[in-house]
Amino acid sequence: MIRSLNLPVSLSAKAQEFILRRATEHDLGALMLLLADDPISATRGDKANEADAASYLSALTAIITDPSNELLVVVSETDEPLATMQLTRIPGMARRGSTRLLIEAVRVRSDHRSSGIGSTMMRWVTGTAAPAVEASLVQLTSDEARQDAHRFYEQLGFVASHRGFKYKVG
DSSP states (O other): OOOGGGOEEEEEETTEEEEEEOOOOOHHHHHHHHHHTHHHHHTTTOOOOGGGGGHHHHHHHHHHHHHHEEEEEOOOOTOOOOEEEEEEEEEEHHHHHOOOEEEEEEOOGGGGSSSSSHHHHHIIIIIHHHTTTOSSSEEEEOOTTTTHHHHHHHHOOOOOOOOOOOOOOO
């Protein structure tokens, strides 16, 4: 199970130390701001409006209580969230019953981008989290407009091997 991940852990990025830990309800406001700090997410309605807090809290609660999911935050020495990502363990039949680890909603606060936090997070996922949850494949999707993110993931060894499709309900 994904809850078996040994957290919190210390991460180092460009001679700075950070902590990677599970998100809690206490992090709700910071998580909303991280989503809104992204121009593409903002066009989808992630504006960090207090009126939306109940919806975000409901989603946060669903994620942190689901044993197949982890919502993680990278925090400073003062416990200030600087980055986040969601991990989902997906058992599957394909590839001889392989388990996948899905990375979603990767966000690094704009004033900390290019600080090495994102690279350190991804290396932790591929080097520590995936083996710990017995995943043989780590996958993610990225909006077509995120060309910088695509280069970032490719530099880390991810391969653009598939074409994704979405269907909006409602």
